[in-house]
Amino acid sequence: MIQKIMEKLHLDPPKTLVLGFALIILLGTTLLTLPSATVNGQGLPWLDALFTATSATCVTGLVVVDTGTTFTLFGQLVILALIQVGGLGFMTVATFFALLIRKRISLRERLLLQESLNLVSIEGIVRLAKMIIIFSALAEAIGGLILGLRFSFDMPLGKAFYFGIFHAISNFNNAGFDLMGDFSSLTRYVEDPVVNLVVCSLIVLGGIGFIVVSEVYEYRRTHRLSLHTKVVLSTTAALIAVGAVLIFLLEYTNPKTLQPLSPLGKVLASLYQSITPRTAGSNTLNIGDMRQSSLFLIIVLMFIGASPGSTGGGIKTTTFATLIGAVIAQIRGKEDVIFYRQRILPHMIYKSLTVTISGLFVVMAVTMALSITEAGAEFQMILFEVTSAFATTGLSMGLTPMLSPIGKILIVLTMFAGRVGPLTIAFALAQRKQKEYYRYPKGKIMIG
Template sequence: MNKKRMFYLDPPKILVLGFSFIILIGAFLLTLPAATVDGKGLPWLDALFTATSATCVTGLVVVDTGTTFTLFGQLVILALIQIGGLGFMTFATLFALILGKRISLKERLLIKESLNNLSIDGVVRLVKRILIFTAVIELIGGILLAIRFSFDMPLPKAIYFGFFHAISNFNNAGFDLMGDFRSLTGYVDDPLVTLVVCTLITLGGIGFIVMNEVYEYRQTRRFSLHTKIVFVMSSILVVFGTILIFILEYHNPKTLQPLSPLGKFLASLYQAVTPRTAGSNTLNIPDLTQPTLFLIIFLMFIGASPGSTGGGIKTTTFATLLGAVWSNIKGKEDVIFFRNRILYDTIYKALTVTVSGLFVVMMITMLLTITEPNKDFLMILFEATSAFATVGLSMGLTPELSPVGKILIILTMFAGRVGPLTIAYAVTLHRKPDPFKFPKGKIMIG
């Protein structure tokens, strides 16, 4: 019985192993000669890094995607992005439904865990809608971007570029094909590209549960507390992020100063939206001022919303912590949002997720200062946060990482995508409540 328990694969273990398996397959494919332009394939460590970044929808790269990979290699990366963004359980469910297979209770629990849903009720229906939402959004985004790109390149290439960047940005991955690590800097003041990509990033980052509630609103005429908090917190972060970046970069001759008033606004908006774990950029990140870089680190750490294609500690986690702090300052016992009391278990989980995230970022930053001794501290902190929050924005450190540094970032991206708590649960043999309670003790805080 104990041996069975030891090897029992509960949902967290399956998710960790599932993502690991997909990454290894992707890495193997990228080492094939057909994957790279030079016909040699990527070295194993670089292939593992790229596959992890794509599957964890991060976007950090050690080689330039547009110039290094062949069409085959780029399609492998695109497939990993799509599977990693939606979750491998979503695709497993799709294949099961196509084959007419019944979804078991254990599989429904896996889907619930994968989507970070609150219950197993209606999860299969939710998966079906996720696939439809994804197809429609990526199709519209791909068409709009292809139309714009067609003015700069041949139509077949514009169509391919349009759909690649639509899929990459909806899944908050940030991979691009523009070459020379440029991302979308060539379209910094382009309204169509900026607004379409920002919309794709936002829709991918608010979460499929929220998208489903918006879809059902005509029938239900109500939003859950979760959706309300996501809308409010996401709006606050984007609005204040845009305003602060506009102010901080307004006189920077390397970023906003040369642009028109509309260009300044579009660039500020884009750089406020993309830290929500997207990773593409229209301003050169190393050219930003230090206050802006620190702001982006803060936004990256918060990240997207639960059940989305993005990472970070999530908007609801941050909102819960703010609510707990405010309630404590006001001397109130309960945390109240929209006339709803937040359970203590939720507050404890929010605190655990945040502290775990801070610990990972701090530990990886410290280790990178050892493995990359000649690099600027802010650059290292920026890269570590970007990896943990699966953002993909970079100050240029990733392509210059040592082999040990690459391994550290690989582990950080994996932990950020799967979640520190999921990994902790996966490596724990079994969890059970304490058989008795200890006496209460008091300590002084603050």
Template sequence: MKRKKRFYLDPPQILVLGFALIILIGAILLTLPVSTVDGKGLHFLNALFTATSATCVTGLVVVDTGTTFTLFGQLVILSLIQVGGLGFMTFATLFALLLGKRISLKERILLQESLNNISMEGIVRLAKRILIFTFVIELTGAVLLTIRFSFDFPIGKAIYYGVFHSISNFNNAGFDLMGEFHSLTSYVDDPIVTLTVCALIVLGGIGFIVMNELYEYRFSKKLSLHTKIVLVTTIFFVALGTVGIFFLELTNDKTIKPLTLSGKILGSLFQSVTARTAGANTLSIGDLRHASLFLIIVLMFIGASPGSTGGGIKTTTFTTLMGAVWSQIRGKEDVIFYRQRIGYETIYKALTVTLSGLFLVMVVTLVLTITETGKDFLMIMFEATSAFATVGLSMGLTPELSSIGKGIIIFTMFAGRVGPLTIAYAVTIRRNPDAFRYPKGKIMIG
């Protein structure tokens, strides 16, 4: 008698379907009359776009969040941001632990895949700490922002704004409630808002594995190679972006020229940090010079770090590739960082991630130039990169997208958050190692 074949889903398939289900639920909730101020609910395509942007912690919006949605609608968006930022498997683990349920091996594998962790050892303990880190950081950010907002709004509104913007920015989402697509431009030279939001974005973007290692450093007195690379690369790109934007925009009357020296530095710093996949802005993106916009595109594409709330190809991916290039130039066979050799499988994966991301951005840019006729090419490329890297910055194209354009950006945001490789693994048949190797061939390169 033949046994029935059990239906089985790989971890990548579960992650893809899980994110898709959360987005669909969010979209349906946003179409309800109770979600919008006009009492009509959002059109399904716009609701799907908003739910995808929130769950994928992107921040691109086709309608203004602060003026379109009721408190219910805004809380739906905030919930999607929190679940999307931390990953639904982290929340599933939390509920299982609260119910006293034992975490199975399959669930641990899913959690490892969701957090992009190298090892499964201590993965449940890491999930617990992630929730604690998130609560403490978001609460601290909410308190600081509430104190500042209390000078501009009634205390109830200030508290709500503080909580919303703290959660949104720690999860690198970039949604705001300031109205009329203004984001945080009115606080461009405000040190409390700027530095608090920058800290939230950076902490959310370095990754929970790094955060956990920094927490344990007082006991272990050592940092892994991964953490060292993430910290050095993050500091380098924040500094590069700040200096670059400062000098490129120094004489721009529409951005930082009218500001004081401290305002110029704060504005440049914020725009450099937020380009690392956050999405909020204190400078008008559409008024930036082309050189600044191109610099931001590069920063967006590289993005945050693995296991974080941010997107992009990730800092470690870029550093690995640069290390491979430098080793090739020097005639060295191995890629070495801090006296440790990087395996070839890691280099191949970094190359695959980078090329698949670059290919996706190129295709999306090409298609959008066809569907969004009459729009500036740089504006379209900026939008495509922002969607892939789940950044949320826009030169103003998002609200003007056609229905086809919205659909394309929805897919791009989803692919950017879940990962092109994860989607590829999810839709292909199970991968088995080759039973044999072909003879080596030679081709000329360069």
């Protein structure tokens, strides 16, 4: 239905993506206001329903009400459906259903897929969409089965497997919603190796991007990896390792986080809190109890986020790597940014700068606004919450449930901007780029 609306409006791909996500959020909001969606039989207030639907569709995980105790099975399934559609992209899901009924995928639909998956070409895009659906289903099913078996030691079998599937889908799509109650996330499993390793694996698999997964899977046949895949894998591994080591060192003596844990528990908790900012949102330590230095590190990791073409948000690992490469090249006096003996084109560096500055502008503007509307909150708590919303992470220091109505609206807009991307919104609102028939003379300014 949504796809037919887009076709009638004759929108270009960026505008279609923005409006498509908006319509899905509106549908989810309507369903969550129904009496059958909440345990109290009254439905969510409209603003809280909008916030929850936006958080689920934008696979963020910030919540104003506790998911496990507020919603009925119907309400939870609505949230789960929004997470799945939001994580994979509504065009990917629509393409899958079109293929099921053997409908031909038009050129327009292929262009929409290209835009939603952030690809440079439409070649093989339908095959990639099928791979995404199959891989996602397998990862979620296997993860859900293992988690269900583990949860069965703590709860009835049926409930355990439902919890397992819910948390597998939520974490693979980097959403961070949980059913554990009292906003506790997975803190009760902080030292459990099964839960930690399975959820961490799901987060990483969902966050490295489907192109990377496809290339790694086919490596035995092709014996080659693209530059994109190499940069994603190396940057992801470096960020996880550095983050885990720093969190371990910074929190080792903190009596509220790592200190009471066993040696294995300390390692697992450090690893989990390093991976979840990329941008999953579930946590095994109470985020509010962490030291300021650790919280600032998590803010940085959240802002960087996951990788292109994934279920995660942030400015993306490749953007971060490109900027670091440009800085290193400048320090060394080199003209080119080189990765794995390949040169990065200048327009990619400009695009990385644009994405980063756009993201910083959104975070700074919303942080300033919330500093006015939520005057009683600490600045670091506000900055943490805004970065989490923009990066569609979902980690929280506890500010979100206490937000004013204006604060909730600001966070809703931030989550939406973070999911569809500042550049996509800019392109959707801007006029078509026109060819320039002249160039101005060169000028010089002093930098630094």
